[in-house]
Amino acid sequence: xxxxxxTDPALTSRAGQFVWLELNLDDEKNAAHRERLAVDVFPTFxxxxxxxxxxxxxxxxxMTVAEMxxxxxxxxxxxxGKTSSSPLEAALLRADRLNGENKKAEAAAAYREALxxxxxxxxxxxxxVVALLFLQQSLGEEAKCLALxxxxxPRLSGASAAVMVARSGLDCALGLKKEDAGRAVAxxxxxxxxxxxLIDPTLGAIADDVSSSYMSLIQARKDAGDAAGATKDAxxxxxxxxxxxxxxxxxxxxxxxxSHRTLAYMELKQPERAIPMLQESEKDLPDDYNPPSRxxxxxxxxxxxxxxxxxxxxxxxxxxxxRRVQVLQRRSDIFAAKGDAAAAREALEQALASAEALPAGxxxxxxxxxxxxxLEAPLVPADRGGGLR
Numbered sequence: 001x002x003x004x005x006x007t008d009p010a011l012t013s014r015a016g017q018f019v020w021l022e023l024n025l026d027d028e029k030n031a032a033h034r035e036r037l038a039v040d041v042f043p044t045f046x047x048x049x050x051x052x053x054x055x056x057x058x059x060x061x062x063m064t065v066a067e068m069x070x071x072x073x074x075x076x077x078x079x080x081g082k083t084s085s086s087p088l089e090a091a092l093l094r095a096d097r098l099n100g101e102n103k104k105a106e107a108a109a110a111y112r113e114a115l116x117x118x119x120x121x122x123x124x125x126x127x128x129v130v131a132l133l134f135l136q137q138s139l140g141e142e143a144k145c146l147a148l149x150x151x152x153x154p155r156l157s158g159a160s161a162a163v164m165v166a167r168s169g170l171d172c173a174l175g176l177k178k179e180d181a182g183r184a185v186a187x188x189x190x191x192x193x194x195x196x197x198l199i200d201p202t203l204g205a206i207a208d209d210v211s212s213s214y215m216s217l218i219q220a221r222k223d224a225g226d227a228a229g230a231t232k233d234a235x236x237x238x239x240x241x242x243x244x245x246x247x248x249x250x251x252x253x254x255x256x257x258x259s260h261r262t263l264a265y266m267e268l269k270q271p272e273r274a275i276p277m278l279q280e281s282e283k284d285l286p287d288d289y290n291p292p293s294r295x296x297x298x299x300x301x302x303x304x305x306x307x308x309x310x311x312x313x314x315x316x317x318x319x320x321x322x323r324r325v326q327v328l329q330r331r332s333d334i335f336a337a338k339g340d341a342a343a344a345r346e347a348l349e350q351a352l353a354s355a356e357a358l359p360a361g362x363x364x365x366x367x368x369x370x371x372x373x374x375l376e377a378p379l380v381p382a383d384r385g386g387g388l389r
Contacts, residue, residue, distance in 0.1 A: 006068075008065045010065050010066075010069065011065060011068065011069060011072075014069065014072050017072070017076055018047070018072065018076070019050075026319075026320060026321035026322060026323050026362075027320060027321060028320060028321055028358065028359055028362065030361075031321075031358070031359035031360065031361030031362045032359070032360075032361055033361070034361035034362065035360055035361030036361075037055065038101075038102035040060075040138070041060050041134075043060075043061070043062060044058065044059070044060045045058070045059045045060075045063075045071070046058050046100070047071075047072070047075035047076075047078075047079060048079075049079050050079070054097070054100065054101070055097075055099075055100025055101065056075055056078045056079045056096065056097070056100060057071070057074065057075040057078060057096045057099075057100060058096070058099050058100045058131075059071055059127065059130075059131070060131075060134050061130060061134070061164060061209070062206045062208045062209060063206065064160050064204060064205065064206055066160075066204075067126075067127065067160065067161075070123065070124075070127070071127065074124060078093055078096065087117060088114060088117040088118060088122075091110055091113045091114035091117065092110075092111075092114040092124060092128060094110045095107050095110030095111040095113075095114055095128070095131070096131075098110055099111075099131060099135070104135050104138060104139055105139065107131075107135055108132055108135040108136060108139065108141075111128055111131055111132040111135070112132065114128055115128055115129065115132065115148075120155065125152075125155065125156075126156055126159050126160075126161030126165075127161065129148065129152045129156070129161065129165055130161055130164055130165065130168075132148060133145055133148060133149065133164075133165065133168040133172075134168075136148065136172070137168065137171070137172065137175075142172040142173075142175040142176050143172075143176065145168060145169065145171075145172035146169055146172045146173050146176070146186055146190070148169075149165050149166065149168055149169025149172065149190065149193075150169065150189075152165050153165055153166060153169070153193055158200075158202060158203070159203065160203050160204050160205040160206075160209075162197050162200075162203060162205075163197045163198075163203055163205040163209045163210060163213060164205070164209050166190060166193040166194040166196070166197045166213070167194050167197075167209070167212060167213045167216045169190040169193065169194075170187065170190035170191055170193070170194050170216045170217075170220060171216055171219075172190075173186035173187040173189070173190045173191075174187060174216075174219060174220060174223055187220055187223065187224075191217065191220045194213050194216060194217055194220075195217065197213065198210060198213055198214070198217075207240075207241075207244045207256075207257070208256075208260075210240065211237065211240065211241060211257075211260045214233055214234075214236065214237035214240065214264075215237070215260075215263070217233045218230045218233045218234055218237070218267060221233055230267075231268065234264055234267040234268050235268065237260075237264045237267075238261065238264040238265060238268060238273075241257045241260055241261045241264060242261070244257055245257045245261065245277070251280075251281065251284035251285060252285070254277075254280075254281070254284075255281040255284070255285055255288070255290075255291070258274075258277060258278060258281055258290065258291065258294060259290070259294065261274060261277060262274040262278070262294050262297065262298060265298075266297075266298075266301055271297075271298040271299075271301035271302050272298070272302055274294065274295075274298040275295065275298055275299075278291045278292075278294050278295045278298065279291075279295070282295070282314070287318060288318065289315045289316075289318035289319040289323070289327070290315075292311040292312070292314040292315035292318075293311070293312070293315040293319070293323075293326075293327055293330070295307075295308075295311035296308040296309075296311040296312040296315065296327075296330055296331075296334065297330070299311060300330075300333065300334060300337065303337075305334050305337040305338045306338070308334045308337075309331070309334050309335075309338070312327065312330060312331050312334060315327055316328075316331070321358065321362055322355075322358065322362050322364070322367075324354050325351050325354050325355045325358075325367065325371075328347050328348070328350050328351035328354060329347075329348065329351045329371070331347040332344045332345070332347035332348040332351065335347055345375070348371065348374060348375055349375065351371055352368065352371040352372065352375065355367050355368050355371060356368055
């Protein structure tokens with residue numbers, strides 16, 4: 001978003017309408033803000049009321065330039081009180097406020113109320129559906145999520161939101177219990193819908209959404225026991241991301257695709273393909289911990305722990321907050337792969353100490369317990385393909 005959307009001249013007219021603030025929520029000094037604003041996923045966009053700093057509107061996904069412009073237009077009206085008194089818009093405003101307060105169940109009910117009243121062509125329809133789908137997934141309501149995706153897709157024909165709605169429907173179908181009689185049909189239906197969104201050039205969805213759809217399709221093929229199909233989708237995914245990176249105009253734009261490209265190459269069991277791009281990103285973005293951290297993952301997958309450790313050594317001084325815990329956990333795996341049990345334990349102890357020292361807004365009790373449990377067991381290398389952020 002920072003590299004592509006916020007730099008678009010089309011948003012210039014919005015510059016003076018808001019006080020803009022970007023928060024790095026991995027920085028410990030922003031932990032209190034993360035806790036107060038209840039930010040669980042990235043990216044999250046919030047518009048606050050200037051009077052009481054309450055959240056007027058929240059969106060927890062990427063957006064196209066047009067979607068961002070519409071989001072800001074709606075949020076500006078809501079913050080200024082210039083909203084219609086119609087029951088439909090009142091329900092949407094209530095849903096946005098409840099969502100901003102992280103009252104998930106109440107917000108879901110309010111979005112459902114708004115959508116039940118929405119006429120054909122209602123401009124906020126797509127973003128209200130996406131918001132409700134996020135809430136339903138976070139609440140573990142896979143059946144409701146699937147039903148909403150089925151309901152919404154016909155109304156979103158030709159809209160960029162269809163990409164995310166189809167993928168959410170597929171993810172929720174995959175999340176149904178294996179014994180659910182309708183699961184197989186639902187997965188096939190949503191997989192087909194997701195594939196249709198990927199071949200429709202008119203939708204204009206952001207690349208991140210398209211990339212995530214490939215990930216869901218790969219999972220669907222694996223779920224069906226179709227290894228060849230999963231590989232075919234992974235190849236298409238890698239090709240898509242390579243084309244996007246090749247079209248990037250700046251190093252920052254190109255590096256946006258590094259994470260998913262690395263995942264795609266790992267899926268293809270070709271981690272070596274990630275090395276040149278990550279080396280280039282490390283050279284172009286010397287203050288960013290991500291390129292060397294991802295290099296450590298790729299080198300581990302290539303069974304090159306010495307190179308992985310060197311990359312980790314370069315990443316560690318640049319990372320803080322929860323991500324530092326991840327880097328330290330990975331270092332433990334690297335030392336274990338090198339046969340250095342003492343160093344592996346020391347890195348894991350450092351990871352635990354870092355996790356326990358995090359402030360409330362960043363602290364994860366589940367992560368702390370997992371680290372404690374790992375320290376109690378013999379140290380062995382973890383999955384060498386995971387942990388990319």
